[in-house]
Amino acid sequence: MQRPSPLKTAGLLPKVSSNPDLPESLRNSDKAFVSSRKLNSHKRKQPDSGDDCNIDDMRVSLENKIDEKLNAWKNELEISIATTIKTSMQSIMEQEMEKMRASFSDLIKQVSDRLDNVEQSLSYAMDRQDSFDTRLREMEEKMKQNIDVISQLPDLQYEINSMQQQARLYNVEIANVPERRDENLVTILERLGSFIKHPIKMSDVVSVHRVPHFDRKTTRPKNIIVRFTTKILRNNFIEAAKLAKGLKSDQLSISGTAQNVYINxxxxxxxxxxxxxxxxxxxxxNYKYVWIKNGTILVRQTDSSEIFAVRKEHDVKKIK
Known part of the structure; x- marks a missing residue:
């Protein structure tokens, strides 16, 4: 916008108007004046030092406003970015927390299930232990009840053996007599009685038969068992056999190699x-005598020593 001339504004210049009635020379002069004014006006439009200051101020002000605007935008952008990051982080953290809660929940469930299984196993083990303890106490009670029986077992075995031996008091055992398929034991017994000079009446004999050995692997002939009607007859027969020493199988008319025959x-x-x-x-x-009398084992060290009986295994220790 063109500023008004200060001279004109102050009223120092006359107002000139274009009059068509003026002569051409005046109009031309007027035009020249106007042109001169315009030229002067153009010259006055060049900025002076005061205008430069205003422009700098305006430029500084504009730059400040721009800086303020940029700073405002920067702050808004930083706030927006921070808000976005915060929101994103919160969302990510919430998602991760949710995953962790789900995973932790599964883990707790697995641990709980395992604890339940462990508890069941422990309960089963405790039940089994209680059962074992009960059975053990029952066995201990039974063992306590059987202690007397166990402690009495050797005595019971001795009593049984004594009863069995008592039942054999009427018997004589004839050992090492060769066996024959067609043998006649009664005839052999009669020949034996004749040899020991103690004739046997068959009415005095209850039975005569062979019995297997206690050791099944032995190859010796089976023993002959003769049962008499009385113990006296049995003892007399044994005494007569002891007096007749050196009895052999050929003396009983038994063919084959002669074998020593023993009567006990x-x-x-x-x-x-x-x-x-x-x-x-x-x-x-170095004991001199060991013999049997009425089913009892007797031992004597010398002719003048005391005789003692051996009835059980621990009595063997007496021979020392």
């Missing part, structure tokens, strides 16, 4: 083992 009391298997142990111990300790 009929002992139980237990007493036979005990008699063998006594003889072995007596041999080691």
């Amino acid at each position: 009391e009929h002992l139980t298997g237990k007493n036979k083992q005990l008699f063998r142990m006594c003889r072995e111990a007596a041999t080691k300790q």
Whole structure:
């Protein structure tokens, strides 16, 4: 916008108007004046130092406003970015927390299930332990009840053996007589009575038969068991056999290689083992006599020593 001339404004310049009635020279001069005014006006429009200051101020003000606007935008952008990041982080954290809660919940459920299984196993184990404890107490009670029986077992075995030996008091055992398929034991017994000079009446004999050995692996002939009607008859027969020493199988008219024949009391298997142990111990300790009388094992070290009986295995220790 063109500023008014200060001279004109102050009324220093006359007002000139274009009059058509003026001569051409005046109009031309007027035009020249106007042109001069215009030229002067153009010259006055060049900015002075004061205008430069205004422009700088305006530029500074504009730059400040721009800076303020940019700072405002920057702040808004930072706030927006921070808000967005915060919102995103919150969302991510919430998602992760939800996953962690779900995972933790599954883990707790698994642990709970395992604890339930462990509890069931422990309960089963405790029940089994209680059952074992109960059975153990029952067994202990039974063992306590059987202690007396166990402690009495050797005595019971001795009593049974004594009863079995008592039942053999009428018997004689004839050992090492060769066996024949067509043998006649009654005839052999009669020949034996004739040889020992103690004739046998068959009315005095209850039975005569062979019995298997206690040791099944032995190859010796089975023993002949003769049962008499009385103990006296049995004892007389044994005494007569002891007096007739050196009895052999050929003296009984039994063919084949002659074998020594032995006549003894009929002992139980237990007493036979005990008699063998006594003889072995007596041999080691130089005892002179070990014999059987009425089913009892008797031991004597010398002719003048005291006689003692061996009825049980621990009695063998007496031979020392």
